[in-house]
Amino acid sequence: MAVSDAVRVLDPDVYAAGMPWAELDRLREAAPVSWVDEPDGGPGFWAVWRHAETRAVLRDPATYSSWLGATQVRDPATPADLEYVRAMMLNMDPPAHHRLRGLLTRSFTPRATAxxxxxxxxxxxxxxxxxTEAGGEADFVALVADLPLLVLADVLGVPDGDRRLLYDWANRVIGFQDPEYAASDTVSGADGLSAMARAALTVRPVPDPDGRMPDPRTRTxxxxxxxxxxxxxxxxRGSPGPDVMxxxxxxxxxxxGRVSVAEFENLFWLFSVAGNETLRNGIPGGMAALLAQPGLxxxxxxxxxxxxxxxxxxxxxxxxxxxxxxTATRDAELGGVAIRRGDKVVVWFSAANRxxxxxxxxxxxxxxxxxxxxxAFGHGPHFCLGAALARHQMAAMFGALLDRFAAVEAAGEPVRLRSTFQNGLKRLPVRLTAR
Structure with missing residues (x-):
């Protein structure tokens, strides 16, 4: 029996081999919105494949809520897990979302941004x-991985020696479907850690006998x-610095009112994960685009x-x-189909952007x-708050590389992240020719 396009785009093993562009194209051209059965026993959802309908969903939080079922495709495992993720700004609806976003926006003062x-x-x-000093061949992903970590450390007020914690946390959350990333630990035993970092490592989970880590999308x-x-x-709070936090x-x-400790903790989670992975995947993805077309x-x-x-x-x-x-808050019509209150609605940016x-x-x-x-940065009330900073990081990184290298060529096969959520590269071998 042939495997359907919808089943393939929900299979993380497919993404480890390459983006399923042919399947996404067929799904998008067949209908703007279509029903997808979940292979793991979930209730299924309406998948939104086209650009116009994706924008319509994202700009209408009154009809399509981030809070009701949160923003992960898979339903949280327990009511407690749902309550946990609902407390994050990413999963809030107005007006609660507006309050936190407004406080955060004001914290990016002109002076701090400059x-x-x-x-x-x-x-x-x-x-x-x-x-340049290393010369020759390199893994481009490893080469640029520190940029978002360094910038996040600046934003969050994290001591420089602790920044690899941000790398491991993002790997574990975003790469939960990838065995290599799910138990990421590049910090244990490292020198130069703060007392805060050493204390945090004492409560770090360890893999079970089968090598599995606990679900990182829960507080526990x-x-x-x-x-x-x-x-x-x-x-x-006791020793404020120049950082945004x-x-x-x-x-x-x-x-x-002020930002509570619990709100700060959840914002720290959001910045540590979202602020890291989008850039860590976007910059290597940009290089992959340049490598695909000689002369660019x-x-x-x-x-x-x-x-x-x-x-x-x-x-x-x-x-x-x-x-x-x-999650639909009420009955609605989208792309010619009837959406019922309580239905999951999943927007597919990869398909909409093509x-x-x-x-x-x-x-x-x-x-x-x-x-x-x-x-790529969403649309509507949840448009990425860090979009301008992310764009600047990408332009700065490629500008610095263009200054120093006359040519960059592929030096081997890339290794992709096993994920249905992040379009990621774990390794991208390149050959660098200095000017």
């Missing part, structure tokens, strides 16, 4: 210098992150004014976050593609 941009530029130059599944976030909040802890909302590197080197458009096209063509879930109704020749990577109407 300082972050300067630090991003410096981090990118130093990483490019390190690559990643207690080391929460222990660290709690300690950091206490430290920054210190500013956030001092903010007062319209009713005179030279073209960008000759005309740096093309770099902002190249970053947008990288995000569209690669699309780091592939899908997100909403919708030929919006993007001409969508499978092609084009530096001269007009506009930036992709959905």
């Amino acid at each position: 300082n972050l941009r300067d630090r991003v530029d410096g981090h990118a130059r130093r990483l490019a210098d390190r690559a 599944g990643i207690p080391d992150l929460y222990a660290y976030a709690h300690a950091l909040a206490e430290h920054r 210190s500013v956030l802890l001092g903010q007062v909302d319209e009713e005179g 590197w030279e073209r960008l080197a000759a005309d740096r004014s093309l770099l902002p458009a190249a970053v947008e096209e990288m995000l569209r063509w690669w699309t780091p976050v592939m899908c997100f879930r909403r 919708d030929p109704r919006v993007f001409a020749a969508p499978a092609e990577f084009r530096l001269d593609r007009p506009g930036a109407d992709h959905l």
